[in-house]
Amino acid sequence: SAVISQKPSRDICQRGTSLTIQCQVDSQVTMMFWYRQQPGQSLTLIATANQGSEATYESGFVIDKFPISRPNLTFSTLTVSNMSPEDSSIYLCSALGGASSTDTQYFGPGTRLTVL
C-alpha cells in the first residue's frame, strides 16, 4: 500500500494569485495523477504527472493554468495559476503502484482551495 500526504490541506486565496500543492508518497510509485473535485461533484482527472518529462493533460486542462512537476518517484506538485473563484475545488493527488489492471490506486486527503 501507499500513504499519500498533501500540503496544504486547505487554503483561501485571492483571485489572480497562484498556489502550489505538494504531494508526497511514502514509497516509490510508477504513476502519479492529479484530480479535481468541484463541490458536490465527482472526480475529474487533470493530468498524469510524468517523472522527468512534461505532464500529460486531459481535455480542458492546460499546462499554463496547471503546471505540474514530478522530480522523482515519490513527489509531485500541482500549481493552480492566476486563480479565479471557478478554481475553488478540492484537488487530489493519486498514485498507482504498478501497471497491472489489478493494481490499486491510492489517494491523498485532498487540498481544499477557496478563491475569493
Added chain:
Amino acid sequence: DAKTTQPNSMESNEEEPVHLPCNHSTISGTDYIHWYRQLPSQGPEYVIHGLTSNVNNRMASLAIAEDRKSSTLILHRATLRDAAVYYCILYNNAGNMLTFGGGTRLMVKP
C-alpha cells in the same frame, strides 16, 4: 472509455445488508470492475475489484453477472461509518488511470 451507471443515492438501515448495483453494458473483455468509496472529507479508497468471478474481502463482496454487464457491491452489515459515495469503475492498464462516474451516495440510518 467504457461507462458505468449507478443510482444517485441509496439508503440503508444500520446492521442490515446493502446491495449497490452498477451497470456496465459496454464492458470489454480486458476491463476489471473496481469499486472505490469516498468517505466525507477524504480521498477515495479502494474497496474491491474483480474480473469474472465473485470476490470477497474483509470490506465487502462483489457479485459479477455472468455476462459481466452488471455487478453488485455487497456490504454485509452496514455501519454508520459506511456512509460514503461508492464508485464503480471499469479499469484496464491501457488507460492507466481511474475515470470516475457519478457514484452512489449511501446513507446509513441508525
